[in-house]
Amino acid sequence: MPKPPAITRVLMVCLGNICRSPSAQGILEAKLKQQGLSGSVEVDSAGTYGGHAGEPPDPRAVSACAERYYNIQSQTARKIHYRDFETFDYILAMDNDNLTALQDCCPPKYQRKLHLLMEYASGKYQHSEVPDPYYGGTQGFHNVIHMIELACDGFIAQLPHKHRASHSAKRAGL
Ligand code: 4NP
Numbered sequence: 001m002p003k004p005p006a007i008t009r010v011l012m013v014c015l016g017n018i019c020r021s022p023s024a025q026g027i028l029e030a031k032l033k034q035q036g037l038s039g040s041v042e043v044d045s046a047g048t049y050g051g052h053a054g055e056p057p058d059p060r061a062v063s064a065c066a067e068r069y070y071n072i073q074s075q076t077a078r079k080i081h082y083r084d085f086e087t088f089d090y091i092l093a094m095d096n097d098n099l100t101a102l103q104d105c106c107p108p109k110y111q112r113k114l115h116l117l118m119e120y121a122s123g124k125y126q127h128s129e130v131p132d133p134y135y136g137g138t139q140g141f142h143n144v145i146h147m148i149e150l151a152c153d154g155f156i157a158q159l160p161h162k163h164r165a166s167h168s169a170k171r172a173g174l
Pocket of ligand 1: 014015016017018019020021051052132133134
């Protein structure tokens with residue numbers, strides 16, 4: 001078995017990078033911090049559509065996240081870049097359309113990095129996609145957060161033992 005890299009890099013991807021993927025970035029970062037894993041895993045987000053690049057997250061996503069104590073307001077939207085396929089170890093799409101968009105431009109050697117985020121919530125949620133809340137109401141943003149929380153818990157649980165060992169060591173004060 002190859003040794004896991006010292007830092008695992010995760011890229012959350014949706015369409016506009018103003019609703020779902022910044023929420024997913026903020027939620028995963030917060031959960032990693034709670035578990036003492038911030039130093040082992042880096043998280044970023046991007047959109048397959050660049051129309052909102054340079055903008056802050058949608059205010060509805062910011063306030064739905066803030067209600068659960070996730071701070072995403074300092075993020076800035078950007079479009080996925082070719083070099084992201086090399087840089088990141090896990091590239092996690094919110095839905096099948098965005099997964100397909102990634103598969104269409106990802107070099108063959110990096111295709112294995114592409115997944116649906118909801119794969120990691122397996123068994124806990126019947127939906128494989130995080131639905132786009134942009135054209136809906138406030139409840140959609142809360143649903144998105146709930147789904148992402150489940151998937152992030154599953155994602156952290158499957159991280160290489162090394163990361164979880166560093167967590168245990170930290171808790172033990174080593
Ligand atoms: P996101 O939501 O992909 O979760 O950031 C959307 C943001 C913007 C648009 C669609 C979805 N839009 O059509 O501009």
